Amino acid sequence: MTVLKMPEFIEMAVRDEETGEAFYTELAKAAPTDDMRGAFAKMAGQERAHAERFRKMKAELGDYKPAERHEGEYEGYFHSLLEMRAFGTPAEAAAKAKELKNPREAVEIAMRMEKDTLLFYMELLEFLPEQQGRFVHEIVGEEQMHVNQLTALSHKLAN
Numbered sequence: 001m002t003v004l005k006m007p008e009f010i011e012m013a014v015r016d017e018e019t020g021e022a023f024y025t026e027l028a029k030a031a032p033t034d035d036m037r038g039a040f041a042k043m044a045g046q047e048r049a050h051a052e053r054f055r056k057m058k059a060e061l062g063d064y065k066p067a068e069r070h071e072g073e074y075e076g077y078f079h080s081l082l083e084m085r086a087f088g089t090p091a092e093a094a095a096k097a098k099e100l101k102n103p104r105e106a107v108e109i110a111m112r113m114e115k116d117t118l119l120f121y122m123e124l125l126e127f128l129p130e131q132q133g134r135f136v137h138e139i140v141g142e143e144q145m146h147v148n149q150l151t152a153l154s155h156k157l158a159n
Contacts, residue, residue, distance in 0.1 A: 006066060009124060010058040015089070016117055017051035020044075022090035023113065026097030027106050035156065036103060039149050043110075046146070050139050057132050066127040077123070086113045104157045111150045118143050 024044035031037040086109060087093035100106045121140050125133050 006061055006064050006127065007058055009127075010054055010061065013121070013124070014051050014054045014058070016085070016120065017047045017054060018090045019085075019087050019093045020047035020113060020117065021051065023087065023093035023097050023110065026094045027100070027110070030098070030100075032103055036153060039153060043146050043149070046142055050142070053135060053139070057135065061129075061132065064129065085116055104154065107150050107154045107157065111147060111154070114143055114146045114150065118147070 021044045024040045024047060028037050028040035028044060031040055087096060096109070097106065100109070118140060121136055121143065125136050125140075128136060
């Protein structure tokens with residue numbers, strides 16, 4: 001049975017949150033309305049807090065090694081999920097946010113990013129011990145709130 005490299009996957013979650021923070025920080029700077037500016041700034045702060053919590057989780061897990069049920073199944077799947085991400089790095093996310101001139105497009109890209117994150121975290125939950133799993137469930141709830149906030153912004157932009 002293959003053993004997943006959990007520290008590597010937790011580090012990927014850290015990078016994912018850092019990417020989200022960079023994207024939302026830049027969107028907040030250029031947002032055309034106070035509603036959008038406030039929502040993006042709040043999301044950037046939450047992404048920063050998530051990254052810090054994942055760093056702590058990595059230390060808490062130490063050399064924790066969950067086993068895959070089928071050799072190579074999940075490791076390849078996790079890598080595939082991350083390769084399909086909207087942005088590879090925080091710098092790419094910030095650069096994309098700076099070039100976006102259409103607020104609706106910015107919201108759509110943000111929604112895709114959040115949905116990708118949710119999928120990754122839901123899959124990751126299967127392999128975490130209960131204590132860390134509870135935390136990831138909390139983050140999932142916040143990421144779901146981001147999708148709701150982005151949906152509300154999208155509706156406002158449509159009107």
